[in-house]
Amino acid sequence: MSTLEIRAPGALSSIQDAGRRGYRRIGVPWAGALAPQLMRIANRLVGNDEGAPVIECFGGGLSLAVREGSARIALTGDADARLLRDGEATPLAPWRSITLVAGDELRVLGSGRDRAVTLAVAGLECPPQMGSAATYARAGLGGLDGQPLQAGARLNAADAAGKAEMVLRKPPERDDEAPIRIVAGPQADHFDDAALGRFAGSDYRITAEADRMGMRLDGAALAHRDAGSREIISDATVPGSIQVPGNGLPIVLLADGQTAGGYPKIATVVSADLPRLALRRPGDRVRFELVTVSEAESLARAAETLTRALLAGIAPLGDDGIDLEALYTGNLIGGVVNALSPD
Amino acid sequence: MTPRMLDCGDTAFTVEFGNLISPALLAAVNALDAAILRHRDDPALAGIIETVPTFRSLTVIYDPLATSREILESALARLLEESGDAAAPEGRQWRLPVCYGGEYGPDLEHVAAASGLAVDELCACHAGAEYAVYMLGFLPGFPFMGELPPSLQLPRRSEPRVRVPAGSVAIATGLTAIYPWESPGGWHLLGRCPAPLFDASRAAPALLAAGDRVSFEPIDEATFVSLSADCEAGRIDPQRWCITGAERS
Numbered sequence: 001m002s003t004l005e006i007r008a009p010g011a012l013s014s015i016q017d018a019g020r021r022g023y024r025r026i027g028v029p030w031a032g033a034l035a036p037q038l039m040r041i042a043n044r045l046v047g048n049d050e051g052a053p054v055i056e057c058f059g060g061g062l063s064l065a066v067r068e069g070s071a072r073i074a075l076t077g078d079a080d081a082r083l084l085r086d087g088e089a090t091p092l093a094p095w096r097s098i099t100l101v102a103g104d105e106l107r108v109l110g111s112g113r114d115r116a117v118t119l120a121v122a123g124l125e126c127p128p129q130m131g132s133a134a135t136y137a138r139a140g141l142g143g144l145d146g147q148p149l150q151a152g153a154r155l156n157a158a159d160a161a162g163k164a165e166m167v168l169r170k171p172p173e174r175d176d177e178a179p180i181r182i183v184a185g186p187q188a189d190h191f192d193d194a195a196l197g198r199f200a201g202s203d204y205r206i207t208a209e210a211d212r213m214g215m216r217l218d219g220a221a222l223a224h225r226d227a228g229s230r231e232i233i234s235d236a237t238v239p240g241s242i243q244v245p246g247n248g249l250p251i252v253l254l255a256d257g258q259t260a261g262g263y264p265k266i267a268t269v270v271s272a273d274l275p276r277l278a279l280r281r282p283g284d285r286v287r288f289e290l291v292t293v294s295e296a297e298s299l300a301r302a303a304e305t306l307t308r309a310l311l312a313g314i315a316p317l318g319d320d321g322i323d324l325e326a327l328y329t330g331n332l333i334g335g336v337v338n339a340l341s342p343d
Numbered sequence: 344m345t346p347r348m349l350d351c352g353d354t355a356f357t358v359e360f361g362n363l364i365s366p367a368l369l370a371a372v373n374a375l376d377a378a379i380l381r382h383r384d385d386p387a388l389a390g391i392i393e394t395v396p397t398f399r400s401l402t403v404i405y406d407p408l409a410t411s412r413e414i415l416e417s418a419l420a421r422l423l424e425e426s427g428d429a430a431a432p433e434g435r436q437w438r439l440p441v442c443y444g445g446e447y448g449p450d451l452e453h454v455a456a457a458s459g460l461a462v463d464e465l466c467a468c469h470a471g472a473e474y475a476v477y478m479l480g481f482l483p484g485f486p487f488m489g490e491l492p493p494s495l496q497l498p499r500r501s502e503p504r505v506r507v508p509a510g511s512v513a514i515a516t517g518l519t520a521i522y523p524w525e526s527p528g529g530w531h532l533l534g535r536c537p538a539p540l541f542d543a544s545r546a547a548p549a550l551l552a553a554g555d556r557v558s559f560e561p562i563d564e565a566t567f568v569s570l571s572a573d574c575e576a577g578r579i580d581p582q583r584w585c586i587t588g589a590e591r592s
Contacts (some may be wrong), residue, residue: 022393025394027541238355269353293356
């Protein structure tokens with residue numbers, strides 16, 4: 001066994017997994033990783049099941065130390081991280097596993113162009129509650145005592161000494177300019193005829209009111225058809241639902257979003273693009289593009305095919321621990337080789 | 344009754360039976376929900392992750408890698424034909440304690456003024472009516488209940504509160520509810536209920552279920568404080584406030 005201690009949790013670090021299914025009818029959202037693909041890759045890099053609990057570091061700033069044993073970890077996403085060993089800080093590349101030993105400290109300084117990065121730990125222990133370890137703080141579910149990680153918290157994981165390190169040689173490509181695809185409805189008919197075109201045709205800015213529940217957007221206001229169209233008899237929402245309250249500015253619901261609501265929903269973000277939107281930062285601009293339901297279903301299948309291809313590309317790092325292709329930043333090489341010599 | 348099929352992206356669609364809150368629409372929603380549950384082993388329904396019944400519609404959430412909207416819509420069309428309106432499930436009856444007014448019910452006097460009732464009359468009117476639990480949602484265990492007596496029906500607050508304390512008993516439009524958790528909210532706050540509405544350690548985490556019937560019993564502040572402490576410490580079982588029907592868990 002290995003033991004890790006959270007030294008500083010950063011803005012919002014929480015344990016997440018594939019999410020809690022089956023309880024939306026009693027008001028419990030899925031929660032779970034904002035970017036399931038990052039969770040799946042990180043878990044596979046350390047030898048876990050794809051949907052095992054991971055640490056989602058939202059907003060950067062996580063610092064954790066290994067107190068006992070050896071822990072195999074992997075970061076995925078646009079992570080800026082350091083390994084502190086014997087008083088020396090070296091950069092730590094994402095998209096590969098690495099074994100930390102007692103005394104080592106991992107610091108996630110930032111999440112680059114994204115809102116969050118994912119940290120998997122081999123054999124991370126977090127018992128499921130209502131079928132999932134995903135933290136949903138509002139109802140105190142999952143995680144450690146139902147809350148985001150706190151300074152001083154201890155996590156148990158597998159002892160990882162002596163296993164081969166793994167690497168994803170070609171990390172997922174990103175296109176931050178690509179539009180976010182949406183399907184019109186369920187209440188597009190509550191808006192005036194121009195609203196849908198305006199929504200899909202203009203830039204929106206992600207405001208500071210953005211978290212795991214949802215994100216408020218700023219941009220062209222969307223007019224409801226009439227005063228009576230500003231509210232509906234509450235019906236079910238899903239992750240990706242785009243609510244438009246009376247002020248006309250859209251709110252996209254995410255993993256922790258409420259399960260029902262009384263604002264009309266002009267459109268729904270397709271599942272293939274929701275993680276990409278969820279990871280955008282306040283101030284970022286996004287543009288939406290309309291697709292049909294069957295196009296959206298095809299996009300979901302294509303995204304899964306791509307993720308499976310990425311997972312199949314995970315391979316042993318090699319005996320010498322040096323993988324020039326993975327160390328895509330040239331000046332990392334010295335540090336990472338250093339960090340790679342626990343044995 | 345031919346429902347409308349509303350698009351909710353590539354992982355869900357909503358079967359909408361109408362546009363009002365009525366027992367007939369609720370029955371249609373529950374009938375389809377029950378039919379899906381009954382036929383869950385039917386290969387045509389494979390890939391449904393969960394269903395979410397609300398006042399007037401059923402949202403079907405599915406895995407687009409395992410099925411498609413087209414497959415599910417035709418399977419549901421068959422179920423809609425064969426499923427009549429299911430009898431409403433036999434709900435339990437509850438009498439839940441509420442401490443009205445003061446810091447617990449900051450909108451009590453405003454609502455009294457707006458409805459032309461004395462504060463005492465308002466409390467008696469709200470507590471004495473019997474409400475059906477129409478659906479749970481918005482927050483874990485949050486019960487949407489109605490129908491509120493007509494004299495108490497007001498629009499939502501124009502300025503939602505950033506913070507509504509857990510346990511708050513609230514009204515808006517034709518509905519009343521209890522906030523199980525602290526959250527933002529736009530309803531009018533009349534009082535506070537000490538019963539824990541959601542506990543993940545219970546077999547049925549939500550205390551109330553759709554179909555249950557609820558009325559309220561006014562309590563004073565000292566009783567509220569004492570009951571809250573007892574609930575928090577696990578010294579009392581909230582089932583004590585269930586006055587009919589077997590415990591489901």
